[in-house]
Every structure is written in C-alpha cells, then in structure tokens.
Amino acid sequence: MAGTGRIWWKDGVVYQIYPASYQDSNADGLGDIPGIISKIDYIKDLGIDIVWLSPMYESPQHDMGYDVSDYESVYPPYGTVADIEALIEACHSRGMRLILDLVVNHTSDEHAWFKESRSSKTNPKRDWYIWRPAKYAEDGTKMPPNNWRSFFSGSVWEWDEETQEYYLHLFAKQQPDLNWENPVTRRAIYNSAMEFWLSKGVDGFRIDTVNMYSKGTAFPDAPIVDEGIFEQPASGLFCNGPRMHEFLREMNQQVLSKYDTMTVGELPSTPDPAHVLRYVGANDRQLDMVFQFDLVDLGTGKPHKYEYEGYKLSDLKEVVSRWQTFIAGTDGWTTAFCENHDQGRSVSRYASDAPEWRERSAKMLAMMMCAMTGTLFIYQGQEIGMINAPKDWPIEDYKDIESINYYNSVAERTNRDPKALDRVMKGIQVLGRDHPRLPMQWDDSPFAGFTSSKAGAWMRTHDSYKDINVASQVKDPKSVLSFWKQMLKIRKEYKDVFIHGEFQGLDMENEQTFVFSKKYGAKKALIVLNFTADEQGFKMPVEDGKLDFLVGNIQDADGTKARLQGYEGRIYFVN
Structure with a gap:
C-alpha cells in the first residue's frame, strides 16, 4: 500500500477485464490469458495505465471463478501461471501495471483446505472454516444456526451429512467462508493468495467483499423484512464486523507494506461516509480506495435487488455528490466507476440504448466519468458503448447463478405466476450480471470476433455486435471509442481539476x-x-x-x- 506521496494509482486509469469474455485465442469458445495478451496494445492505445484482471485462478466455476480451488494455479482453459507471468511482462514493458482479483472471504468447496476441514471434526483445518451445530424447532425439526439469507438465495448454512454440522457460505453453497478469526488461516491466505503473486510482479489487488471477513462469533438472527420467508437479508450483521479494520491493518503490515501496490476494496452495505473513511485513510494503512455501490445500486429492490424499482436523476446526482465529496479535507481517496462485471451496462441503465441515442449517451457518460475525482475504472466494452442484452432474451439465455437462482425461487414460491416472473425478468433485464459478461465485440464476423470456434462462445453473443464493435470504431474519429480516447487524454491533461x-x-x-x-x-x-x-x-x-x-x-x-x-x-x- 503506497502512501499519499506515491500516486501512480491515483492518476491512473484502470481497465477491468473479465477473462471468460475478452478474447478466445484457441477456439474453445472461452476467453483466455493469451487472448488478453494479443489485445494488450489495444488496451495501451486506449489510454489505460492499470489492468485489473477478474479471477483467473483454478476453479470449478460455480460462480465464474469467485470460487477458488487453488490460489497458486490458473484455471486451465484460461492458461497457465506462465501465461500470467507473460501478461505481467506485457503490461510492465508498456508502462502499465497489473492487479488481480483477491477472493479471500471464501474458497471453493473443492479447495484442499476445505476438503480437510470437512473430513472430520478433529481435523487440524476444521477451524479454517465456520462450522456450527444445528438448532432444533420445538417439534424437533432440524434448523440452520440462524435465518441469514445467502446473496444467491436460500440459507447461508449448508448441512454436512458426514460431520453432522452446518458450514457458513454467504454466497453459493460451493463457496464456504473462511474463518478469519483463526490466525493460522490468515497467514495461509497471505502466503498462498497474495505473496505468491506479488513475488511475481503483480501490482496489487481489487479485493472482493472486503468488509465481510469479520462476522463476529454470535451469529444472531436477522430482523424479518421479507415476510413469509425464513431466510432474511442480513448484510448489516456480517459486513463491517468487529475485527474488520484490525484484519486489514494486519494484511498491510504483514504483506502489502513490502511492495509498491494499490488496493481497491469492494465495500457493500457501508452507507456512512464517515465509516468508509476509516477504510481509506492513508495514514491508517488499510485500503487505498474502495468501491462504494450506491450509484450502481440505484433502483435495486429492497427485499431483493431484482425487484427493480427505478430511480430519479436527482437520486443519481445526490449519490455522485456524496461520494465525490466525502474525502474533502482528509487523507482518503475515492473511485469513479459506473460499470463492472456485476452490473448492467451504463448506457442502458443511466441514459438511452435506443439506436438513435446510444452513441451520444455513451459519450455523455464518458464525459461524466472522466470529470470525476478519484481513480477512474472502465469495464471492457464500456469504451465502445456496449449495452444490455435485448429484452426478448428468455431466462434460458442467462447464465449467472444469482439471476437464475432468484428466478427459480420466485417460480417455486408463486407456482410460476406469469406476473411475478415477468417482474423478475424486468429486473434482470436492467441489473443482471450477465449483461457485462457477454463476449467482447471486436468486429462484425461471427461471434463478434471474440472466438473462431464453430460452436460459438461460452455465452450468447449480443445481437448488436454488427453495429457495436471495435473494428468499426477504431478508425472512426466520431466513434464512441475515439471519444473515450479523447476524454482520457483530456482527463490526464487537466488532471489537477478532473482527478484531484x-x-x-x-x-x-x-x-x-x-x-x-x-x-x-x-x-x-x-x-x-x-x-x-x-x-x-x-x-x-x-x-x-x-x-x-x-x-x-x-x-x-x-x-x-x-x-x-x-x-x-x-x-x-x-x-
């Protein structure tokens, strides 16, 4: 973690790459690391300083790589550790940096640590994860330890028949949460997930779910806000727990302080600017900056995000103003972003993706983002104005576990009521995590030039690829891509005003x-x-x-x- 004097990560523009969907180099329908390396000059030419690579670790891919089964290996369809080393070199030789996604709230249930942990109650790694005995209702029915709802629907507790206890998973049941209360576990995380890559030249991390490691040990029930369902949203009980700041200070002291790194934390459910400042104050050495999600959460439903409610422009302005001004007079830092791998496309969400307005809307949003204080993050395809999937795509064309699980849970509890399912689909059409994960649109050849596979891409290519693609924009001075390049130059030329x-x-x-x-x-x-x-x-x-x-x-x-x-x-x- 750099101090206030070292500001490469303040003035830099970050470009996020989703490996599965960027460029397929070997015609298997899935993006890969060699594919990214083949586009490195395109990224540099855009005006990028820092590349952020979404998870590329060994994984069974229940949650697109956010279920890591080995931190020190690469998912074979993406490539090898040597390929990542080549990507580090490709970035560094062009004056760019590379940061990885650090996913250490949980692992895959196929990680060797968890296999040992679940093998018996006496295994030395039993306490590396969070295990609890069942509760029992008055009639003797076995119940989970509490009523917390998983981010992916259903309970956060999964029963393990072999050892007769529940384990905690805030996300999918294949993603058991690590027990950060155990100092031996923390040291193993630092060694395997961080030191391994930092020693190879990685320049830092985007840190997944950075405020969920400390959950306390009491696990009280969450208040009932969603009537008629046992599981209740509980982020207020497992985010920003009692030892969270202590854990991050330790991470910096034991690992990050040895390197010139940047860290940006994913910080959900932290609405108080004063609390956010505790994470990003430079002198406290926790995080360099965080993603605060109020902008991308606009319009999301209260009981569940896909019960989309809409919002007013004044709501958007209030959110932007709050997170643009909260660091004034402090040693903290902020971020500017409106897209990532978990959000609907910004043109579709905040402006208009109608054919007559799409390009102008994309340019307007580029102006807004490039004028923002803080480190600017751009998501792949944002620079060419990619938009959400068409509204006529059925649920079968969506792949994401969050969307599918919620759709299925509503179908089950409403007996497939058409009105209820239509409402869910309307939410998914705006907010679904699949929209940003559609294959990158490089040209107007089959499958948008993302893959040469005859079978096509791992997920359906957007119908708009013949109109929205890099090849048609790269030489057009009036294109969205050319405008982004212009705006990034202006941002850097007048960085005092726009960045600081x-x-x-x-x-x-x-x-x-x-x-x-x-x-x-x-x-x-x-x-x-x-x-x-x-x-x-x-x-x-x-x-x-x-x-x-x-x-x-x-x-x-x-x-x-x-x-x-x-x-x-x-x-x-x-x-």
Whole structure:
C-alpha cells in the first residue's frame, strides 16, 4: 500500500477485464490469458495505465471463478501461471501495471483446505472454516444456526451429512467462508493468495467483499423484512464486523507494506461516509480506495435487488455528490466507476440504448466519468458503448447463478405466476450480471470476433455486435471509442481539476440535467449533461468568469448557447 506521496494509482486509469469474455485465442469458445495478451496494445492505445484482471485462478466455476480451488494455479482453459507471468511482462514493458482479483472471504468447496476441514471434526483445518451445530424447532425439526439469507438465495448454512454440522457460505453453497478469526488461516491466505503473486510482479489487488471477513462469533438472527420467508437479508450483521479494520491493518503490515501496490476494496452495505473513511485513510494503512455501490445500486429492490424499482436523476446526482465529496479535507481517496462485471451496462441503465441515442449517451457518460475525482475504472466494452442484452432474451439465455437462482425461487414460491416472473425478468433485464459478461465485440464476423470456434462462445453473443464493435470504431474519429480516447487524454491533461479537483453539484433538484463544477486552486471547469432525449436549458454561471468551451459530444455544437440537445454533454473551462 503506497502512501499519499506515491500516486501512480491515483492518476491512473484502470481497465477491468473479465477473462471468460475478452478474447478466445484457441477456439474453445472461452476467453483466455493469451487472448488478453494479443489485445494488450489495444488496451495501451486506449489510454489505460492499470489492468485489473477478474479471477483467473483454478476453479470449478460455480460462480465464474469467485470460487477458488487453488490460489497458486490458473484455471486451465484460461492458461497457465506462465501465461500470467507473460501478461505481467506485457503490461510492465508498456508502462502499465497489473492487479488481480483477491477472493479471500471464501474458497471453493473443492479447495484442499476445505476438503480437510470437512473430513472430520478433529481435523487440524476444521477451524479454517465456520462450522456450527444445528438448532432444533420445538417439534424437533432440524434448523440452520440462524435465518441469514445467502446473496444467491436460500440459507447461508449448508448441512454436512458426514460431520453432522452446518458450514457458513454467504454466497453459493460451493463457496464456504473462511474463518478469519483463526490466525493460522490468515497467514495461509497471505502466503498462498497474495505473496505468491506479488513475488511475481503483480501490482496489487481489487479485493472482493472486503468488509465481510469479520462476522463476529454470535451469529444472531436477522430482523424479518421479507415476510413469509425464513431466510432474511442480513448484510448489516456480517459486513463491517468487529475485527474488520484490525484484519486489514494486519494484511498491510504483514504483506502489502513490502511492495509498491494499490488496493481497491469492494465495500457493500457501508452507507456512512464517515465509516468508509476509516477504510481509506492513508495514514491508517488499510485500503487505498474502495468501491462504494450506491450509484450502481440505484433502483435495486429492497427485499431483493431484482425487484427493480427505478430511480430519479436527482437520486443519481445526490449519490455522485456524496461520494465525490466525502474525502474533502482528509487523507482518503475515492473511485469513479459506473460499470463492472456485476452490473448492467451504463448506457442502458443511466441514459438511452435506443439506436438513435446510444452513441451520444455513451459519450455523455464518458464525459461524466472522466470529470470525476478519484481513480477512474472502465469495464471492457464500456469504451465502445456496449449495452444490455435485448429484452426478448428468455431466462434460458442467462447464465449467472444469482439471476437464475432468484428466478427459480420466485417460480417455486408463486407456482410460476406469469406476473411475478415477468417482474423478475424486468429486473434482470436492467441489473443482471450477465449483461457485462457477454463476449467482447471486436468486429462484425461471427461471434463478434471474440472466438473462431464453430460452436460459438461460452455465452450468447449480443445481437448488436454488427453495429457495436471495435473494428468499426477504431478508425472512426466520431466513434464512441475515439471519444473515450479523447476524454482520457483530456482527463490526464487537466488532471489537477478532473482527478484531484473539488466537486460541487449545481441545480441538484433538476430531473433533466446534471450540472456540476470541478475546482482546483484557481482552475475551474463546468460540466453540463442532459439526461433526457428532449432539448433542455441550463444556467451559465457567468459570474465566475468567461466560459471557454473545451469539449462536447456533438460535432460542431454551439457552445455559446445555454441549450442542450438530447443527451448532449459539454465541458467548459472558466477563465
């Protein structure tokens, strides 16, 4: 973990790659590490400084590699440890860094540690995972130790017939949670999951579920908010537990302090900015920065995320403002992102993916993100304006365990009620984790140039690939891809204002436009964005000085007029 003086990870732009869906080099229908290496110059040319690779470890793939069976091996269809070493070298030789996904809240149930742990109650590794005896109802029915609901539906407890106890899994039953209370377990995690890769030159980690390692030891029942179901959402009870900050300090002291790394933690269910600051204060040496999910959680259902409720633009603006300003006057740092491997595509969620507005919307969102304070994260395909899967895709075309499990659970408890299932599908069409995992669209050849396999890709290719692809955009100066390159150059050229500047929202109640300023010393920029298809006016704050038009997403737009066309965005500098 670097201190405040070492800021390569502050000024850098991060590009997230989902290995299964980026580029298939050997025609087996699945992306792989050699495929990523073949595109490394494309990534560099985009303006990227740091590559973040989603899990590529040995895994049975029940949850797309977030169920790790061996931290020191690579999933064979993706390649080998030598391939990762080649990717590290490919990044470093081009002046880029590489960070890996660190998944250490849980392992796969096929990990050697868990196989030993479940082999008997007396095994030395029994306490490396979280085991509890059953509870019994008054009528003698065997019950789980508490009523917590898994993120993937159902109970967090799985009964083990062999040893007659339950083990805890916050995610799938194939993902048993590690027991961080055990110092021997923690040391093994540090050695196998971290030191192994840091010693090979990896530059840091995106840390999965970073606030779930400390769950306490009491495991009380969660309050009932979803009537008629035994299992209840319980993130308030297993996130940010009593020893969480202690564990992260130890991780830094024992491992990260020996290297020049960056860490970015996935921090769900932590709505209080003061609490988030405890994680990211530079002097406390826990995390360099975190992903706070309020923006990508907009509109998600309260009892379950796929009960989509929608949101207003003022909600989006309030969220952006809160997480852009919470580090002001502190030694903390923040992130800017609106897409990742778990979220619907930003053009479909926040703007318009209708053919007539899609490109302009994608450029407008690029302007918003590139003007944000903090380290900027871009997800593969975002740079060409990829969109959510079409609404006519049936549930059978979705692969993700979270979507499928929830759909099936609603089908079961409603006797396949068409209205209930239609409501779930509407949520999945907006929020489903499959949308960002569709194969990367490289060209207009079969399967979008992602694979040359005759059988096609591991998951259905988006129907839009002939219209939205890298090949058609890379030489087009008006394309979404060219605009992203332009915006990333502008972000770095004016990094004081855009990366480090002070954010101020203007006209925050307006439900049509998002206007904000960025200020650094005497330098000031004004960003104006129209989030509707209709023409909108905006107030030009002339009292600050003359507005010099810097960039816009419409060719030859008149920057002197305080009227915005549909989904138009502009950035001015204030002189």
